[in-house]
Amino acid sequence: MLTSSSTELPPTRPKWVAVRDALERDYASAEPETALPPEPQLCVRYNVSRITIRRALDELARQGVLRREQGRGTFVTGPKSSPRAVDRFDLSGFYAQRTSEGHHVSSKILVRSVVASPTAVAVALALAPGTKVTRLDRLRSIDGTIDHINRAWLRINDPSSFLRHDFSETSLYSYLNSMSEFQLVEDSVQVSLIRPRVHDRKILCINDDDLRLFTISTSYDTLHTPRMYSETIFASRSARIGFSASSE
Numbered sequence: 142m143l144t145s146s147s148t149e150l151p152p153t154r155p156k157w158v159a160v161r162d163a164l165e166r167d168y169a170s171a172e173p174e175t176a177l178p179p180e181p182q183l184c185v186r187y188n189v190s191r192i193t194i195r196r197a198l199d200e201l202a203r204q205g206v207l208r209r210e211q212g213r214g215t216f217v218t219g220p221k222s223s224p225r226a227v228d229r230f231d232l233s234g235f236y237a238q239r240t241s242e243g244h245h246v247s248s249k250i251l252v253r254s255v256v257a258s259p260t261a262v263a264v265a266l267a268l269a270p271g272t273k274v275t276r277l278d279r280l281r282s283i284d285g286t287i288d289h290i291n292r293a294w295l296r297i298n299d300p301s302s303f304l305r306h307d308f309s310e311t312s313l314y315s316y317l318n319s320m321s322e323f324q325l326v327e328d329s330v331q332v333s334l335i336r337p338r339v340h341d342r343k344i345l346c347i348n349d350d351d352l353r354l355f356t357i358s359t360s361y362d363t364l365h366t367p368r369m370y371s372e373t374i375f376a377s378r379s380a381r382i383g384f385s386a387s388s389e
Contacts, residue, residue: 158349160187160197165206168217175217177207203286204377235281235291244283248309251290251344252278255300262294265359265370275300279308280344289380290344293371298322323368327361337374345376354380 164183168175177183183194198215201207208216239246256276263270275295281288293313297303297320306316317323334352337345347353353375360369 155348156189156193157196157200160189160193161200163187164197164201168206171217173217177215177217179214204379206379239283245285246281246283246310247285248279248281250278250308251280252276252292253304253308255304256294258294262370266294266296266367268296275303277308277313279313287346287376289373289375290341291371291373293369295369296367317369324363325360325368326363327365329359329361331357335374341374345374347376349378351378353378 164177164187168177177198178186180191180194180198183198184191187194198207198209202209202215205218208218210216235246254276255273257271258266258268258274260270262268262274263272266272266274268274275297276293277295278290278292280290295303295317303316308316314325317325333355335355336350337347337353342348342350354377355375356373358369358371358373359367360371362368
């Protein structure tokens with residue numbers, strides 16, 4: 142049970158970040174639906190302003206750790222309550238998965254061009270290093286909240302129509318499977334934790350250097366030819382992932 146005494150915060154970090162981390166630690170073992178004290182009490186406990194408390198609570202709500210209800214208060218969600226806590230990978234693609242759950246998915250296109258394949262990409266796609274591939278980088282959001290950045294490199298024979306297509310509100314997987322040369326039937330996915338680079342933290346609006354979920358995926362067609370290699374960095378520190386990699 143938490144007391145009303147003041148909690149010491151690390152002096153070298155932004156106050157709202159320190160409060161966010163302290164709240165997450167303090168309520169890590171709390172039961173789902175546990176109510177947090179009112180904001181004025183939290184201000185006293187953590188010795189910060191109400192603006193700082195609200196920013197910390199809003200960030201934890203964005204991550205799915207807390208749920209904020211106007212007029213009722215703030216509650217612990219628990220690991221199974223967050224709509225953003227689990228990201229699934231299957232061959233229908235992220236867009237189809239999330240929209241089927243009733244969410245609005247949007248993408249900001251960061252890069253869309255034909256580039257020379259880096260060594261890691263070339264190896265994954267069974268190409269000679271430097272072979273031209275089509276690159277698509279997207280910053281993806283769910284219901285207006287940044288979820289992840291995805292970078293994809295594709296083996297496309299004629300990328301002209303691909304480069305003209307608007308992927309801001311549409312599914313990449315659906316588009317690829319509508320092409321005569323594509324029919325993706327298998328994914329190979331690697332999962333790890335990384336500390337995003339400063340550039341990626343800025344894109345994802347991350348204000349700390351904590352570990353984030355990172356995935357590498359290689360997608361294959363019916364001939365088991367690798368056609369797409371992609372890397373994804375998730376914004377939330379509490380993101381989890383599950384897999385379903387069958388097209389049948």
